[in-house]
Amino acid sequence: MRHIISILIENESGALSRVAGLFSARGYNIESLTVAPTEDSSLSRMTLVTSGNDEIIEQITKQLNKLIDVVKLIDLAESAYIERELMLVKIKTTHETREEVKRMVDIFRGKIIDVTPNSYVIEMTGQSNKLDAFVHGFDAESIIEVVRSGPTGISRGEKGLHL
Amino acid sequence: MKLELSGGQILVQCLKDEGVEFVFGYPGGSVLHIYDAIFHQDEVKHILVRHEQAATHSADAYARATGKPGVVLVTSGPGATNAVTGIATAYMDSIPMIVLSGQVPSPVIGSDAFQEVDTVGITRPCVKHNFLVKDVTKLAETIKKAFYVATTGRPGPVLVDIPKDITDPNIKVPYHYPEKVSMRSYNPIVVGHKGQIKKAVDILLQAERPIIYSGGGVILGEAHQELIELTRLLGYPITQTLMGLGAYPAPDPLFLGMLGMHGTYEANMAMHESDVILAVGARFDDRVTGKLSKFCPYAKIIHIDVDPASISKTVKVDVPIVGEVKPVLEQMLEMIREASHQPNKPALVEWWKTINDWRSIDCLDYERDSNIIKPQYVVEQLYEVTGGNAFITSDVGQHQMYAAQYYHFNKPRRWINSGGLGTMGFGLPAAIGVKLAYPDSDVACITGEASIQMCIQELSTALQFNTPVKIINLNNRYMGMVRQWQEFSYQSRYSQSYMDTIPEFVKLAEAYGHVGMRIEKPEDVRGALEEAFAMKDRTVFLDFMTDRTENVYPMIEAGKAHNEMKLRVAPSTPFDSELS
Numbered sequence: 001m002r003h004i005i006s007i008l009i010e011n012e013s014g015a016l017s018r019v020a021g022l023f024s025a026r027g028y029n030i031e032s033l034t035v036a037p038t039e040d041s042s043l044s045r046m047t048l049v050t051s052g053n054d055e056i057i058e059q060i061t062k063q064l065n066k067l068i069d070v071v072k073l074i075d076l077a078e079s080a081y082i083e084r085e086l087m088l089v090k091i092k093t094t095h096e097t098r099e100e101v102k103r104m105v106d107i108f109r110g111k112i113i114d115v116t117p118n119s120y121v122i123e124m125t126g127q128s129n130k131l132d133a134f135v136h137g138f139d140a141e142s143i144i145e146v147v148r149s150g151p152t153g154i155s156r157g158e159k160g161l162h163l
Numbered sequence: 164m165k166l167e168l169s170g171g172q173i174l175v176q177c178l179k180d181e182g183v184e185f186v187f188g189y190p191g192g193s194v195l196h197i198y199d200a201i202f203h204q205d206e207v208k209h210i211l212v213r214h215e216q217a218a219t220h221s222a223d224a225y226a227r228a229t230g231k232p233g234v235v236l237v238t239s240g241p242g243a244t245n246a247v248t249g250i251a252t253a254y255m256d257s258i259p260m261i262v263l264s265g266q267v268p269s270p271v272i273g274s275d276a277f278q279e280v281d282t283v284g285i286t287r288p289c290v291k292h293n294f295l296v297k298d299v300t301k302l303a304e305t306i307k308k309a310f311y312v313a314t315t316g317r318p319g320p321v322l323v324d325i326p327k328d329i330t331d332p333n334i335k336v337p338y339h340y341p342e343k344v345s346m347r348s349y350n351p352i353v354v355g356h357k358g359q360i361k362k363a364v365d366i367l368l369q370a371e372r373p374i375i376y377s378g379g380g381v382i383l384g385e386a387h388q389e390l391i392e393l394t395r396l397l398g399y400p401i402t403q404t405l406m407g408l409g410a411y412p413a414p415d416p417l418f419l420g421m422l423g424m425h426g427t428y429e430a431n432m433a434m435h436e437s438d439v440i441l442a443v444g445a446r447f448d449d450r451v452t453g454k455l456s457k458f459c460p461y462a463k464i465i466h467i468d469v470d471p472a473s474i475s476k477t478v479k480v481d482v483p484i485v486g487e488v489k490p491v492l493e494q495m496l497e498m499i500r501e502a503s504h505q506p507n508k509p510a511l512v513e514w515w516k517t518i519n520d521w522r523s524i525d526c527l528d529y530e531r532d533s534n535i536i537k538p539q540y541v542v543e544q545l546y547e548v549t550g551g552n553a554f555i556t557s558d559v560g561q562h563q564m565y566a567a568q569y570y571h572f573n574k575p576r577r578w579i580n581s582g583g584l585g586t587m588g589f590g591l592p593a594a595i596g597v598k599l600a601y602p603d604s605d606v607a608c609i610t611g612e613a614s615i616q617m618c619i620q621e622l623s624t625a626l627q628f629n630t631p632v633k634i635i636n637l638n639n640r641y642m643g644m645v646r647q648w649q650e651f652s653y654q655s656r657y658s659q660s661y662m663d664t665i666p667e668f669v670k671l672a673e674a675y676g677h678v679g680m681r682i683e684k685p686e687d688v689r690g691a692l693e694e695a696f697a698m699k700d701r702t703v704f705l706d707f708m709t710d711r712t713e714n715v716y717p718m719i720e721a722g723k724a725h726n727e728m729k730l731r732v733a734p735s736t737p738f739d740s741e742l743s
């Protein structure tokens with residue numbers, strides 16, 4: 001099963017490689033990893049998407065917790081949560097296709113943020129499967145570039161992940 | 164006014180403030196400032212090894228024997244890479260150790276400078292934690308954190324990488340060594356969950372075929388007294404892992420011997436047939452469990468471990484208890500004493516009857532009237548000559564297993580060996596580290612002619628620092644353990660498990676300034692040992708010419724279960740149907 005793990009980790013050099021190294025050393029699957037400082041600059045927040053059966057996920061969270069730099073973590077998939085991913089897509093356009101592309105962007109509630117005579121850059125956020133669906137709506141030739149941030153997530157309700 | 168010190172002086176002062184007696188190390192460019200600070204004092208003694216690997220093994224063994232963290236100092240680049248094997252050895256066996264490594268000056272890090280390697284990167288997977296010091300004003304605090312992390316929770320090695328500019332003698336800063344540190348990201352759990360312990364006690368008291376399976380965690384956690392008390396209070400059989408030996412006294416009738424790949428018949432059979440297992444500070448290693456799908460099919464498992472990640476890692480357990488063994492066992496003892504019902508006596512009587520049947524096949528028996536020296540015989544004689552009171556270090560191979568099986572350890576911290584990584588070369592430097600800690604005790608290194616050559620240069624260290632240890636070389640002219648596997652699994656194709664030239668160890672010992680003895684006949688074994696141990700102030704290399712073809716039994720081969728042991732002699736009693 002797919003799990004999203006949110007991690008608060010000391011903002012130290014090497015902290016990221018400890019997490020990445022753990023996954024490669026123990027052969028855990030890592031689908032995506034995002035990381036950025038938090039409002040408290042001594043902490044970073046990571047969002048890690050992985051998959052595995054319950055035993056593997058249990059070991060992953062235990063091993064992550066065991067890393068000295070990890071302050072706290074939660075497996076978002078354990079309760080209700082919201083997940084979003086940011087995508088930037090560069091698409092070839094011609095005079096004939098421009099309107100159609102724009103309509104697609106509107107349907108998916110994206111934004112066109114750069115325009116040249118022959119291309120658009122589209123910004124879109126959403127759940128990963130929505131982004132997939134958007135990309136699949138175009139034929140491969142018309143896509144110049146796709147950049148995705150990997151999902152980040154937050155739990156629903158009042159509770160939060162903090163110190 | 165506050166004391167102002169340079170980085171090098173700060174390091175040495177921190178070690179003094181930690182009460183460190185010995186630093187095992189080897190100098191080089193990036194640590195010269197530190198060595199100069201060492202030169203100016205004599206409180207912290209520096210033990211100059213002959214190879215950085217040995218520094219780590221000596222420090223590691225010092226820690227295993229004393230419970231205090233071992234300290235290592237190496238230079239950057241090759242000094243640090245040479246230390247990696249020893250760091251990994253300590254890591255696998257959860258040994259508290261501090262490794263101080265020099266690094267190239269901060270401004271040139273990343274430029275492929277002379278003797279630069281990414282030490283923090285290389286060691287990351289085999290340390291509990293590591294630090295790169297970036298600011299001399301943070302040095303003392305970092306050292307304190309290193310000691311704190313290494314010695315608390317599940318212990319382990321911690322490395323501190325120190326760029327040369329940090330120890331510059333011209334830059335002095337106020338010195339303050341914090342009494343305590345706290346880290347918001349590191350809070351090891353000490354006491355166990357009361358409800359879980361209660362649940363465990365209930366299951367334990369209802370057991371009909373119980374067994375206690377204890378490991379290295381009991382020794383690391385100084386909980387042998389509590390373990391002994393609990394075992395005797397319940398009257399349950401107990402088995403121990405290779406790393407746990409000595410916590411419960413081996414000569415005691417409740418002790419079934421070691422379990423696992425080369426464990427006793429009774430210990431492995433009792434594990435297999437048990438209905439309740441109390442695992443204490445043991446980590447269900449593959450050498451212990453054998454084939455996982457056939458592991459202890461009837462048992463409910465209670466597991467006490469300070470590291471949550473050890474629990475249900477390979478074997479799913481029924482009652483996990485996260486906490487230090489000592490307080491958890493204390494809580495258990497209290498609950499058992501106050502419990503309304505007591506162990507099931509009639510069931511226990513039956514259980515012990517079965518166990519004693521298994522015991523009666525005497526699985527560790529060997530040919531005692533051979534006219535070739537049997538390795539087991541040497542270990543038995545060593546046990547007698549030293550009154551069972553010596554510190555025994557070992558290398559890796561058959562000799563290690565004979566040591567574990569035939570030296571009946573009756574105190575913790577007396578059996579010093581590399582279990583998790585299985586590092587050949589460990590034994591001799593380990594013996595030196597132990598002898599420094601306990602100069603008045605007998606220290607012997609049980610080794611093989613292949614292993615001893617992996618750190619043989621330490622004979623020189625032994626002379627310089629006057630550590631009169633006895634080297635018991637069980638010389639079978641084979642990498643015996645490898646040869647045994649090749650005999651069993653590769654139709655005796657002894658590929659590269661034999662060396663054509665083995666040095667004359669007697670001369671080698673003499674060349675290093677020690678005493679060498681070669682023993683060829685069984686009747687000379689006892690006398691040689693007595694003579695060697697009578698030479699209190701000499702390192703003696705005893706080269707025993709042992710049976711080349713001897714194998715370690717019992718053995719659980721790969722993919723087999725506890726009840727499928729290979730024995731020296733198959734039992735003829737009714738329970739032999741359980742054997743494959």
Ligand SMILES: Cc1cc2nc3c(=O)[nH]c(=O)nc-3n(C[C@H](O)[C@H](O)[C@H](O)COP(=O)(O)OP(=O)(O)OC[C@H]3O[C@@H](n4cnc5c(N)ncnc54)[C@H](O)[C@@H]3O)c2cc1C
Nearest residue numbers: 378379380384404405423424425444446469488582583585
């Ligand atoms: C050639 C060879 C053959 C071997 N054959 C065997 C064999 O037949 N049988 C055998 O048993 N081993 C054998 N081994 C050793 C084996 O590889 C493992 O090293 C060993 O089984 C592990 O022992 P352990 O489970 O006690 O764990 P250790 O490695 O000692 O780990 C200790 C456990 O206790 C926990 N712990 C630490 N401190 C505390 C505390 N204060 N409180 C609570 N928990 C704590 C740790 O988290 C860890 O889970 C062999 C090794 C070699 C090299």
Ligand SMILES: Cc1ncc(C[n+]2csc(CCOP(=O)(O)OP(=O)(O)O)c2C)c(N)n1
Nearest residue numbers: 560561562587611612613614641642643644
């Ligand atoms: C550094 C290292 N290399 C290889 C091995 C694999 N190995 C395990 S036991 C062994 C043979 C040891 O031979 P010896 O020291 O003579 O001991 P014996 O088994 O003969 O008692 C080898 C090569 C190891 N454990 N460590």
Ligand SMILES: [Mg+2]
Nearest residue numbers: 611612641643
């Ligand atoms: Mg040999």
